[in-house]
Amino acid sequence: MTHLLEVRELVTKFYTEQGVVNAVNGISYTLDEGESIAIVGESGSGKSVGVLSIMGLIPSPPGRVDSGEALFNGRDMIGMDPEELRHIRGREMAMVFQDPMTSLNPVLTVGFQLTESLKLHLGMDDNQAKKRAAEMLDLVGIPNPEGRLSDYPHQFSGGQRQRVMIAMALSCNPSLLIADEPTTALDVTIQAQIVELVKQLQEKLGMAIIWITHDLALVAGMVDKVAVMYAGYIVEQAPVHDLYKKPLHPYTLGLLHSMPKLDATGQERLASIEGLPPDLRQNFQHCPFSPRCPYAIDKCKQENPALMSTGPNRLSACWRWEDLREETGFGVNA
Amino acid sequence: MSQENGKEIFIQVNNLKKHFPIFRGVFRRQTGAVKAVDGISFNIYKGETLGLVGESGCGKSTTGRSILQLLKPTDGEVLFRGQDLTQLGQNELRKSRRHMQMIFQDPYASLNPRMTVGNIIGEPLEIHNIGDANSRKERVKELLRIVGLNPYFINRYPHEFSGGQRQRIGVARALATNPDFIVADEPISALDVSIQAQVVNLLDDLKDDLGLTYLFIAHDLSMIRYISDRVAVMYLGKIVELSDKDVIFDHSLHPYTQALLSAIPIPDPEKEAKRQRLILEGGVPSPANPPKACNFHPRCSYATDICSEVDPEFRNMGTESAAHWVACHHAEQFK
Numbered sequence: 001m002t003h004l005l006e007v008r009e010l011v012t013k014f015y016t017e018q019g020v021v022n023a024v025n026g027i028s029y030t031l032d033e034g035e036s037i038a039i040v041g042e043s044g045s046g047k048s049v050g051v052l053s054i055m056g057l058i059p060s061p062p063g064r065v066d067s068g069e070a071l072f073n074g075r076d077m078i079g080m081d082p083e084e085l086r087h088i089r090g091r092e093m094a095m096v097f098q099d100p101m102t103s104l105n106p107v108l109t110v111g112f113q114l115t116e117s118l119k120l121h122l123g124m125d126d127n128q129a130k131k132r133a134a135e136m137l138d139l140v141g142i143p144n145p146e147g148r149l150s151d152y153p154h155q156f157s158g159g160q161r162q163r164v165m166i167a168m169a170l171s172c173n174p175s176l177l178i179a180d181e182p183t184t185a186l187d188v189t190i191q192a193q194i195v196e197l198v199k200q201l202q203e204k205l206g207m208a209i210i211w212i213t214h215d216l217a218l219v220a221g222m223v224d225k226v227a228v229m230y231a232g233y234i235v236e237q238a239p240v241h242d243l244y245k246k247p248l249h250p251y252t253l254g255l256l257h258s259m260p261k262l263d264a265t266g267q268e269r270l271a272s273i274e275g276l277p278p279d280l281r282q283n284f285q286h287c288p289f290s291p292r293c294p295y296a297i298d299k300c301k302q303e304n305p306a307l308m309s310t311g312p313n314r315l316s317a318c319w320r321w322e323d324l325r326e327e328t329g330f331g332v333n334a
Numbered sequence: 335m336s337q338e339n340g341k342e343i344f345i346q347v348n349n350l351k352k353h354f355p356i357f358r359g360v361f362r363r364q365t366g367a368v369k370a371v372d373g374i375s376f377n378i379y380k381g382e383t384l385g386l387v388g389e390s391g392c393g394k395s396t397t398g399r400s401i402l403q404l405l406k407p408t409d410g411e412v413l414f415r416g417q418d419l420t421q422l423g424q425n426e427l428r429k430s431r432r433h434m435q436m437i438f439q440d441p442y443a444s445l446n447p448r449m450t451v452g453n454i455i456g457e458p459l460e461i462h463n464i465g466d467a468n469s470r471k472e473r474v475k476e477l478l479r480i481v482g483l484n485p486y487f488i489n490r491y492p493h494e495f496s497g498g499q500r501q502r503i504g505v506a507r508a509l510a511t512n513p514d515f516i517v518a519d520e521p522i523s524a525l526d527v528s529i530q531a532q533v534v535n536l537l538d539d540l541k542d543d544l545g546l547t548y549l550f551i552a553h554d555l556s557m558i559r560y561i562s563d564r565v566a567v568m569y570l571g572k573i574v575e576l577s578d579k580d581v582i583f584d585h586s587l588h589p590y591t592q593a594l595l596s597a598i599p600i601p602d603p604e605k606e607a608k609r610q611r612l613i614l615e616g617g618v619p620s621p622a623n624p625p626k627a628c629n630f631h632p633r634c635s636y637a638t639d640i641c642s643e644v645d646p647e648f649r650n651m652g653t654e655s656a657a658h659w660v661a662c663h664h665a666e667q668f669k
């Protein structure tokens with residue numbers, strides 16, 4: 001069976017004056033039609049670079065996808081002709097960013113920006129495009145959609161702008177939506193609105209989703225599977241229920257334990273992950289998490305673990321995943 | 335000092351207001367005001383952490399700054415150590431500043447990039463004429479140790495540190511003059527998840543070791559529950575609910591608080607699937623033109639006619655000894 005998207009051993013580096021930054025170190029995952037995956041990790045872990053590499057949006061120089069494949073409907077996006085790439089982007093594959101203003105042009109009306117891509121990608125005429133644009137604004141819950149087509153981006157609130165972005169991304173009916181921390185700058189209340197909206201739209205339109213976030217809590221209720229990134233590696237991947245019930249990588253476990261529990265009162269001290277993420281200008285000969293890992297043994301400091309299968313559809317890059325599995329009272333819900 | 339609920343009242347805020355004038359036209363005439371803080375009253379007990387939550391733009395930072403007199407309040411009182419801070423002259427105010435400090439959200443913007451860490455942390459000591467050059471240097475080293483940084487870093491510059499380390503520097507600076515009250519304005523919001531817990535644990539330890547009292551502003555409600563003793567919920571310039579944290583989180587009597595709680599994501603797929611969410615419509619209205627009466631009524635699913643006609647009183651629906659302050663006409667129905 002072919003996947004909608006199959007990323008294989010993707011390697012992206014930045015060749016800077018300060019050295020070579022190993023931003024993405026051979027990540028692999030697949031995504032089927034209508035499926036959703038969350039990519040979770042701290043800032044600098046390579047989440048954005050990972051998806052920008054697929055979309056052909058890595059600034060070069062200094063960046064370069066050095067190796068790997070990203071098969072979208074069977075076609076490799078890496079090294080694809082820019083014209084063809086542009087056609088896939090925006091039509092079959094669309095992206096929303098943390099800051100809507102990076103993709104919205106402040107001097108053009110929202111209606112113009114929405115209809116432009118409909119005309120370009122779907123060959124609609126003025127009237128068709130306008131009608132569709134208003135439908136899209138309505139779909140993402142903007143009141144008075146026809147009237148608002150003539151408004152400029154700054155006339156929308158932060159949450160509404162993110163809705164407009166989503167409308168724009170979905171207007172050509174893409175089969176894959178990539179959302180790069182679209183709610184990070186928003187209040188929890190507005191974040192909840194956007195998450196709910198995307199969930200509904202996915203049910204209605206059936207697109208696959210890559211949702212990037214630093215917040216493990218946020219995606220628990222909205223995706224099928226989760227990939228946890230650290231230092232440019234996917235260190236754990238699992239179906240959503242398995243991951244939260246029994247994380248099999250100390251970093252995932254650390255992230256979950258460092259979040260206070262909302263429903264627990266009189267909680268003891270938070271378990272923090274000591275230390276800092278590593279400098280990515282090194283070639284990791286050891287487990288990249290080992291300097292901060294409470295479970296590290298000598299082997300961890302000498303050999304970098306590859307992803308190992310730890311169960312059905314589960315992977316962990318930890319030498320001690322079996323010990324983690326055996327440990328009782330170890331899981332987050334235990 | 336007076337008592338309430340058997341607790342010593344440390345700071346008393348009475349009907350505090352901060353309105354920012356809006357000027358328009360060629361003659362810069364005042365045409366209105368942003369009612370950022372619009373008549374709030376509450377006490378902060380000695381040794382407690384009072385959490386302050388609400389959506390952005392609700393007036394949390396303005397509240398913190400107005401209490402510390404970093405902004406001059408439009409009206410109201412702030413009683414601290416037997417004085418009304420709003421009535422103090424510059425000199426007296428400077429003296430009392432020693433005892434109250436602020437920690438800011440952005441560890442990148444709040445430290446002067448051209449000053450060494452030693453000078454940044456020691457500056458408040460100079461301002462307040464505390465000690466001589468030598469004793470200041472010793473104090474700075476001690477402060478670095480207290481916040482978990484190596485005193486060896488004293489001559490380095492802020493850019494040589496990570497976000498979490500910079501926040502520790504900000505904390506050290508706030509502690510320099512031995513204050514007993516600290517306003518922490520979203521001190522962890524800009525930090526990575528794995529670093530947030532480090533800073534929160536540090537603040538918690540310092541509170542116990544140094545006997546501090548905190549006003550802790552945040553929008554991460556699960557962190558607020560973790561760190562606070564009591565929680566105040568703010569909406570559009572007003573405090574709408576105030577009680578012990580467990581009461582706020584488990585037995586809230588205000589629809590806005592309930593909506594905020596309902597918006598928090600839970601890191602558990604099973605709980606998320608079972609959850610009935612109450613999703614708030616729209617965003618926070620402009621405080622330059624707030625809705626009448628209960629200013630939450632346009633977004634409230636329980637609103638009736640009275641809510642748009644009569645301002646709900648901020649009343650105690652708990653007991654004398656376990657107060658639960660709520661400003662909602664329909665709070666009874668949530669009991």
Ligand SMILES: Nc1ncnc2c1ncn2[C@@H]1O[C@H](COP(=O)(O)OP(=O)(O)O)[C@@H](O)[C@H]1O
Binds near residue numbers: 021023046047048
């Ligand atoms: N244009 C660039 N030049 C140099 N390094 C970059 C550039 N863009 C990203 N990087 C580096 O690549 C790494 C991964 O970045 P990114 O994917 O943006 O992280 P995330 O999205 O997880 O926060 C970081 O160490 C970052 O500094």
Ligand SMILES: Nc1ncnc2c1ncn2[C@@H]1O[C@H](COP(=O)(O)OP(=O)(O)O)[C@@H](O)[C@H]1O
Binds near residue numbers: 392396397621
């Ligand atoms: N110096 C200022 N001049 C005018 N309006 C201001 C000023 N500072 C804050 N405001 C306004 O006051 C309201 C409350 O702001 P703030 O206290 O920063 O809220 P919060 O900290 O809860 O996000 C907002 O509408 C904000 O735009």
Ligand code: SF4
Binds near residue numbers: 287
């Ligand atoms: S391989 Fe070793 S150091 Fe790395 S996460 Fe596992 S136990 Fe920790």
Ligand SMILES: [Mg+2]
Binds near residue numbers: 047048049180
């Ligand atoms: Mg990113």
Ligand SMILES: [Mg+2]
Binds near residue numbers: 394395396
């Ligand atoms: Mg603020």
